[in-house]
Amino acid sequence: MKQTILITGASSGFGLIIANRLHENGYNVIGTSRNPKQIKVPFTMLPLDIADDNSIKGFRNELFKHISKLDVLINNAGFYLSGLAEETSIEEGKRQFETNFWGTVKLTKELLPDFRKQRSGKIITVGSIMGLLNFPSASYYGASKHALEGFFKSLRFELNEFNVKVAMVEPMGFKTNIINNALKAEIKIDDYNQYRSKIERFANDLFGNAPEPTPVIDTLVKLIETKDPKFSHPVGKGAPLILAIQHFAYKVFENSLIKNFNRFKD
Template structure:
């Protein structure tokens, strides 16, 4: 029997690419979107309403049960990004980042776990980020939310192993999707002490966006995990992905070299 795959955030970006690809390959794909009516008739797969930051919306599981008797794979893909200097970012903005990226992902996962446990099978694949493994400047709350996702699923995989439920996390580098374009950028009057630093770090972030690769490689990684008998837990994807362990230990030196030294020189002038 063909697998049934639920993909959150399936109306754009990685989610849409993955949903279309899997649908074409014969999988039974069910996607979610905050506004599915906007896409009525545009996609070959079913699109359910879900806002992962809204507790009431998580009741979508009842609608899902009406669509299918079994779910084989959950792909947690929905989320967004906040950018800005940490000290300049209001805590409430950071809190909302966590409500969506972390708590929303947890709530969707919890809504599906009873189905998986009853089946004694299932697979959970969560799209995290390379910044869930390192902490670059200008992305403090986004990075923190993805670190939380990493920690949660690292623990959850052990608890679910007894039910034959596989857990994986995919950690993409920069890719050409709408994530960066739809990012919430904190706009404040700014703290004067960061005036020299801010444009440098903004340029660093923009360089990553401009040089981003095709998202196909992320979609292919997720498809390989779906096909794998024993899928890996952690799956960094993209340019420099093989250097993740190095970056975890020495990322601060890289940023010092590309950003902080330029700032220091500017301050001396």
């Protein structure tokens, strides 16, 4: 019997692609979206806003009206807040964390009793390479993804005795709508105008020329099919090398990034 898989943020990006792939492969897929009626998909889509406590609290009861057992939770919902650190208000940063970190954590905790009771399951969270390193104009986004890494590393130990497996996927830049859907910091400081322009051009070039997200989807499918997956799964060309350079030769990593940013200076 095929597994039942819950995917948050399944109306676009990685979430929609993996949901369609798994549905085509015969899995019982439940997706979530803040506005599920606005998108036509071949799998079940339920309303959920992970930044709304009331939405999360009512979601579990609604979910189990449609299923009897949850085998896999894929935490995918989130958004990208673009902005230099000084230009990004604390309020904007809090909204970033409320969705990317707290929303993911709250939903996971809402479903933990079910995983613990059945003594099986997987919790797979789509993080980001920026949860393992970071770039300018992504201070709060990267921080929220770093926070997820720390939370789920701890949870992996705690759920091990209940046969519930915890894993992270950390994609590099892939062709999705993340940049088009990004929120931008409202404050603009003149001293940063030239630097901000350079970084925005770098990001647009990076994602404009990014590869299709097939490797990320393949990794998620492999994690579902693997009995005991390891925790961290960076995905993207050169990801292991970049992470190794950052860890063992940070100045080399830093200088390489600065050189890439400066290609876009006026």
